[in-house]
Amino acid sequence: MDYQIKNDGGSAQVVFSGDITxxxxxxxxxxxxxxxxxxxxxxxxxxxxxxxxxxAGLGMFLIAREQAETSGWKLTVSGAQGHVASMxxxxxxxxxxxx
Amino acid sequence: xxxMGQSAExxxxxxxxxxxxxxxxxxxxxxxxxxxxxxxxxxxxxxxLERWLEMHHVMGRGFITLDREIEIVAKLVxxxxxxxxxxxxxxxxxxxxxxxxMGEIVRAASLVELGSExxxxxxxxxxxxxVFSEGIMNVLQLAQTAMTLVYxxxxxxxxxxxxxxxxxxxxxxxxxxxxxxxxxxxxxxRAGDAGKGFGVVxxxxxxxxxxxxxxxxxxxxxxxxxxxxIEEGHEQLQSIASLxxxxxxxxxxxxxDMMKALVTQNEEFQDKLTSSAELSNQLQKDxxxxxxxxxxxxxxxxxxxxVRMTMSVLKDAADDLSDETYEGSGLPPIEDDSEVMExxxxxVIKKCSLGEMRxxxxxxxxxxxxxxxxxxxxxxxxVDDDDDVELFGDASDDAEQxxxxxxxxxxxxxxxxxxxxxxxxxxxAPSSSSAEAEDDDEDDDVELF
Numbered sequence: 001m002d003y004q005i006k007n008d009g010g011s012a013q014v015v016f017s018g019d020i021t022x023x024x025x026x027x028x029x030x031x032x033x034x035x036x037x038x039x040x041x042x043x044x045x046x047x048x049x050x051x052x053x054x055x056a057g058l059g060m061f062l063i064a065r066e067q068a069e070t071s072g073w074k075l076t077v078s079g080a081q082g083h084v085a086s087m088x089x090x091x092x093x094x095x096x097x098x099x
Numbered sequence: 100x101x102x103m104g105q106s107a108e109x110x111x112x113x114x115x116x117x118x119x120x121x122x123x124x125x126x127x128x129x130x131x132x133x134x135x136x137x138x139x140x141x142x143x144x145x146x147x148l149e150r151w152l153e154m155h156h157v158m159g160r161g162f163i164t165l166d167r168e169i170e171i172v173a174k175l176v177x178x179x180x181x182x183x184x185x186x187x188x189x190x191x192x193x194x195x196x197x198x199x200x201m202g203e204i205v206r207a208a209s210l211v212e213l214g215s216e217x218x219x220x221x222x223x224x225x226x227x228x229x230v231f232s233e234g235i236m237n238v239l240q241l242a243q244t245a246m247t248l249v250y251x252x253x254x255x256x257x258x259x260x261x262x263x264x265x266x267x268x269x270x271x272x273x274x275x276x277x278x279x280x281x282x283x284x285x286x287x288x289r290a291g292d293a294g295k296g297f298g299v300v301x302x303x304x305x306x307x308x309x310x311x312x313x314x315x316x317x318x319x320x321x322x323x324x325x326x327x328x329i330e331e332g333h334e335q336l337q338s339i340a341s342l343x344x345x346x347x348x349x350x351x352x353x354x355x356d357m358m359k360a361l362v363t364q365n366e367e368f369q370d371k372l373t374s375s376a377e378l379s380n381q382l383q384k385d386x387x388x389x390x391x392x393x394x395x396x397x398x399x400x401x402x403x404x405x406v407r408m409t410m411s412v413l414k415d416a417a418d419d420l421s422d423e424t425y426e427g428s429g430l431p432p433i434e435d436d437s438e439v440m441e442x443x444x445x446x447v448i449k450k451c452s453l454g455e456m457r458x459x460x461x462x463x464x465x466x467x468x469x470x471x472x473x474x475x476x477x478x479x480x481x482v483d484d485d486d487d488v489e490l491f492g493d494a495s496d497d498a499e500q501x502x503x504x505x506x507x508x509x510x511x512x513x514x515x516x517x518x519x520x521x522x523x524x525x526x527x528a529p530s531s532s533s534a535e536a537e538d539d540d541e542d543d544d545v546e547l548f
Binding site: 021022025026029054055056058059060062063083086087090091092093 | 232235236238239241242243244245246247249250253337340341342343344345347348351
């Protein structure tokens with residue numbers, strides 16, 4: 001998994017690529033730290049470049065959502081396709097994180 | 100049917116000729132010879148009157164027999180109509196039962212009985228979806244908790260590493276302490292007795308340093324053990340958190356497909372039931388329409404009554420004329436069928452192609468049915484095969500009744516005549532008063548209608 005943060009003032013967009021699985025937990029935690037330091041009010045996860053997400057990846061999205069609530073910013077996801085979109089729908093995360 | 104249509108015309112002409120020949124049994128030869136004298140003319144007139152009375156007698160019995168036939172036909176139409184009516188009503192009832200049965204099947208197919216609970220298909224689908232969704236949410240919750248733990252352990256690992264670093268620092272300080280104690284011991288030894296006490300302190304410090312070193316070593320071992328434990332926990336958490344949920348996704352899709360198929364099937368059942376109910380309703384309407392059409396029986400009954408009435412009136416007129424003839428001519432009453440009468444009757448009976456009806460005509464029209472003429476016997480034998488055309492089994496019962504009735508009539512002709520057509524006794528014999536006959540006629544009309 002790679003990611004790139006684009007910060008447009010108070011709104012940030014994180015563009016992911018590759019798979020989001022357990023092995024990416026360290027990178028993901030680093031991402032959360034990076035976002036916290038940027039003082040944003042909104043953050044959008046662009047998942048259009050993501051091919052696969054497992055339960056650990058979905059768990060990390062939920063941790064991100066918890067952190068957003070604690071830190072006072074809003075998390076949304078966009079661009080999910082195929083397997084990723086199905087997983088978000090199956091777990092109803094698309095309802096929770098719908099932009 | 101043979102008497103119908105144009106092809107029957109020559110046959111009818113032949114029949115007419117035959118009848119004329121019968122009538123001429125008065126003997127044209129005699130007529131020609133006797134016509135020249137008064138006695139001769141009287142005899143011819145007397146013969147003619149006798150023939151007329153014989154003809155009246157035969158016609159009277161014919162009217163009675165026909166009247167009975169009409170009654171039988173009317174009864175047959177009535178009972179057949181009633182039977183058909185009942186059958187159609189039964190058909191409607193069966194169609195309704197069938198429709199209700201189908202409704203029950205569809206209802207049962209769309210419901211599941213669980214003890215005292217009855218669940219609809221939709222409820223079952225909702226429940227399964229709920230359970231499945233709950234399972235998925237549990238997996239997700241587990242993954243989130245596992246990842247939270249992973250991050251917490253990561254933090255612990257950082258702290259453990261810090262502890263290890265601090266142990267290293269302790270060991271470093273201890274090493275320096277040991278060196279200092281060693282130097283102090285050397286210096287104490289060099290000082291001699293004056294340094295003896297200091298040397299003891301130096302030894303104690305070295306021992307202390309050694310103990311600290313052992314403690315630090317134990318601590319390092321323990322912290323390493325904790326670190327390994329955390330790493331193992333990390334791996335376990337990975338196996339818990341990292342579930343490829345593609346299988347669940349497929350399962351959910353399949354369950355959804357199955358549920359949709361069930362719902363569709365149920366809807367198809369419902370559609371079929373609806374159309375079946377519509378068909379049943381249509382059938383019911385059609386049947387009602389058919390039952391309405393059966394009212395033709397009433398009209399037929401009225402028409403047959405009209406025919407009977409007409410026959411009755413014609414017979415009364417003939418009876419009156421016959422009475423007048425007996426009165427005026429003084430001829431004796433007819434007590435037995437003459438040869439001419441038998442031939443007339445033979446002709447009628449031969450025309451009957453239906454066996455049971457023929458039997459009734461034999462019994463009804465001959466004064467002595469047991470003496471059926473050779474001509475009639477032959478004609479009966481010739482048309483026996485035609486009995487196959489009899490359509491209704493019940494008719495045999497009617498025939499038997501007819502036979503019995505006719506047998507009674509044979510011995511008690513007068514009673515039967517009175518019952519059906521006014522005063523046959525008076526018709527068969529000269530009546531004492533035509534006014535009496537009229538009275539009887541009126542009674543008969545009332546009796547008939």
